[in-house]
Amino acid sequence: MEHGKQVELIHRVLEHLRAGTTHMVEDESRLPVAPYLQPERFEAERRLFRKLPLLVGHVSQLAEPGDYCTHNATGTPLLLCRTASGELTCFLNVCRHRGTRLVPEEQGRRKQAFVCPYHGWTYDSTGRLRAVPDEAGFPSRPSESVGLVRVPVAERLGLLWVTLEPGGPDVDTFLAPVAAELAGFGLDKHVAYQPSRIEKKLNWKIAIEIFLEAYHLKYAHRESIYPLFFNNVGLVDPLRPHIRAIFPKRSIESLAGTPEQGWELRKHANILFQLFPNVLILVQPDHVSVSTAFPMGPDVTEYRTLTLIPELPATEKAARYWQKNIEILLGAVQEDMAMGESIQSGLRSGANEFVRLGRFEQGLRYFRDELEARLGGRS
Structure with a gap:
């Protein structure tokens, strides 16, 4: 001020x-x-x-590559993470196989991947599906076309903001006053x-x-x-x-x-x-x-x-x-x-x-x- x-x-x-x-x-x-x-x-x-725009965290919670946190209070399960290249990402915290909560814990650091606890589908911090056990049972080859669903996320004033649906103000306009x-x-x-x-x-x-x-x-x-x-x-x-x-x-x-x-x-x-x-x-x-x-x-x-x-x-x-x-x-x-x-x-x-x-x-x-x-x- x-x-x-x-x-x-x-x-x-x-x-x-x-x-x-x-x-x-x-x-x-x-x-x-x-x-x-x-x-x-x-x-x-x-x-x-x-x-x-909804506030879901602080930048220090995702300070290093591999850091992640989850947020469920919006009514939509969210997974926020910092990629190896330093990009801030946010996804629906939902496996694309059968909808299991992909990451159950609130916060942590994973250098490698997020592995679904139900059937082992594996995603990296960019949301890409990297591995599907016994993928021969899926002729559609989901590992080539399926990834985690992205949610718009922005870092402003050291705070992390998500918008779940289009139709509202952008973060900068919203925070301008x-x-x-x-x-x-x-x-x-x-x-x-x-x-x-x-x-x-x-x-x-x-x-x-x-x-x-x-x-x-x-x-x-x-x-x-x-x-x-x-x-x-x-x-x-x-x-x-x-x-x-x-x-x-x-x-x-x-x-x-x-x-x-x-x-x-x-x-x-x-x-x-x-x-x-x-x-x-x-x-x-x-x-x-x-x-x-x-x-x-x-x-x-x-x-x-x-x-x-x-x-x-x-x-x-x-x-x-x-x-x-x-x-x-x-x-x-x-x-x-x-x-x-x-x-x-x-x-x-x-x-x-x-x-x-x-x-x-x-x-x-x-x-x-x-x-x-x-x-x-x-x-």
Whole structure:
């Protein structure tokens, strides 16, 4: 993020603190409850996902030739790998013989080939079928004409993006509103550390929305992270189709009256980018957390987190430091997800036809407006 933008955002925060206010829109609003519950709505959202660039990993997970990782949360089994020549490739993780999952494990390195565990059909990292046991039984000679099915994949900002179906925006167009700000954090120079994955009983939209406001900090995180932050103070700006949110820490007040050239926003605030539809990038003082919420059912979500750190820990002290940071983050996430599961249960009860949003919960409104526009073909 350019220094001038950081200074602008810090001034906005300091003005709110002086005035005892927070960033708000003119009116409160309501969101209908039905889209959190309906199976047909879930299917429509999954179809939308298939036409948008989806984040499935970080470049450090495929750093060397032979590195590979799998990803299943899109609803389509994927196999990403780095070829001997250094090319990034992505395929459907499906054997072309009888559809077996070709690679069952999540990550690894194979110098030679991927061998189907069912009948031994063998593929290289370019997707070429290299060997078929007893191929005489296949007069069509599949080894000469059959390969793994390719999926479009791109590496941008150090992150790995796939698009499952044509018809949506290209990756560069999609990321353009946030690319310059994110590029300044050097995500491509980081390494992914201790990825985590949890499955929760809540709609995927709730898993995004619980991070888009500061209204809950004092109550949901009273004993964990709230002492670092202010009560219900933040900035939430649309960078359509994405959102940037700033959650200032109490230390930001120390910048008032000091030279602006020394101001650094990430040292005094959590900077959150919500990349539509399902990505949360949380910039912290010395690392970045990248999370995704994938819909698995109307009320089931897989939530993944990658912690991006400057380099892998070389000492036990460094490992303990990063472990502590990850525990703090995941502890807060678990507190949020507990609230999210409670929300999902409450919405199923029929008590509310709408959820009510305060003027300072505008991030939820921006997110849902974008989703509704795309589902309605208006974006």
